[in-house]
Amino acid sequence: MKRRPPEPVQVVKQRRDAALSALVQSVPYIGFLGITFERRGDELTSTLHYHDALIGNPTLPAIHGGATAAFLEVTAVITLQWFHLWPQFESGELELEGLSAGQMPRLPKTIDFTVDYLRSGLPRDAYARATVNRSGRRYASVHVAGWQDHKDKLFAQATGHFLMPQALVTER
Amino acid sequence: MEDKVAQARQFIEAIPHSKALGMQLREIGEGRAVIVMPYDKKLIGDPETGVIHGGAVSALMDTCCGAAVMCHPSLPNSTATIDLRIEYMRGATPGHAITTTATCHHMARNVAFVRAVAMDEASETPVATASGAFTVERAE
Numbered sequence: 001m002k003r004r005p006p007e008p009v010q011v012v013k014q015r016r017d018a019a020l021s022a023l024v025q026s027v028p029y030i031g032f033l034g035i036t037f038e039r040r041g042d043e044l045t046s047t048l049h050y051h052d053a054l055i056g057n058p059t060l061p062a063i064h065g066g067a068t069a070a071f072l073e074v075t076a077v078i079t080l081q082w083f084h085l086w087p088q089f090e091s092g093e094l095e096l097e098g099l100s101a102g103q104m105p106r107l108p109k110t111i112d113f114t115v116d117y118l119r120s121g122l123p124r125d126a127y128a129r130a131t132v133n134r135s136g137r138r139y140a141s142v143h144v145a146g147w148q149d150h151k152d153k154l155f156a157q158a159t160g161h162f163l164m165p166q167a168l169v170t171e172r
Numbered sequence: 173m174e175d176k177v178a179q180a181r182q183f184i185e186a187i188p189h190s191k192a193l194g195m196q197l198r199e200i201g202e203g204r205a206v207i208v209m210p211y212d213k214k215l216i217g218d219p220e221t222g223v224i225h226g227g228a229v230s231a232l233m234d235t236c237c238g239a240a241v242m243c244h245p246s247l248p249n250s251t252a253t254i255d256l257r258i259e260y261m262r263g264a265t266p267g268h269a270i271t272t273t274a275t276c277h278h279m280a281r282n283v284a285f286v287r288a289v290a291m292d293e294a295s296e297t298p299v300a301t302a303s304g305a306f307t308v309e310r311a312e
Contacts (some may be wrong), residue, residue, distance in 0.1 A: 029214070029216060056188075056235075059250075064231060064234070064235070065252070069230035070228065114255065114258075
């Protein structure tokens with residue numbers, strides 16, 4: 001039996017980048033905060049691009065704890081959805097590109113989210129990566145680590161629980 | 173005392189991120205704060221339903237909890253979030269403002285404990301509840 005040749009690199013990249021960008025662009029709040037995502041294979045890193053409207057304490061100055069919480073939560077939800085949908089857009093079953101807002105697959109819903117503030121957020125870009133610790137049919141548990149200058153010196157971390165969209169579950 | 177509360181009010185109203193989210197301080201004093209965040213399309217987290225993103229609710233909760241600490245009768249100089257847990261009961265109703273009330277229910281020397289609840293006019297069920305621990309910086 002003849003093995004199928006691997007897909008050309010451009011085809012793979014184009015499909016994955018288009019899926020990621022469609023996913024991220026469907027959420028207005030992500031644009032409002034100024035968050036972007038970078039992809040290496042299926043690994044995602046998010047960036048919160050600094051702007052003055054993120055400031056919570058002008059005298060320090062420091063990034064608002066709420067902006068940090070939102071950044072970590074966005075990273076958790078997008079990363080969770082990314083891994084959840086990956087098999088479908090890799091198989092070609094789902095094409096996110098060109099889907100309008102109303103046609104996008106439903107996002108996981110946050111059940112709870114706990115943020116641990118380790119140091120004050122400096123007025124510069126911040127980065128985050130989420131780890132999906134458990135992803136069941138209905139519930140998922142996700143950890144997010146956020147850093148600025150040093151990857152090993154987190155400025156905030158968070159754990160959240162999420163309810164997975166139920167449309168894909170056929171049985172009760 | 174009055175001056176310090178007025179200062180806290182000024183400080184909260186000047187927070188750039190809170191202003192960017194359209195937050196309006198309604199009440200502040202005695203370790204309790206009420207902040208309203210009107211509905212705005214730029215805050216949407218679920219494009220299909222128009223429900224506000226949880227992150228925006230988090231920012232509202234965090235601001236309100238910080239305000240409750242700042243106006244506690246012991247009048248701290250400044251505060252920062254140590255830990256904040258938010259429970260989302262339901263999506264905020266699209267088109268409705270969210271009103272958050274935070275109470276600083278215990279003030280220790282270095283730590284303040286705060287609870288908050290976020291409501292909209294569409295239902296008696298809270299949109300979300302929060303509990304957190306905050307640092308307390310005091311004048312020497």
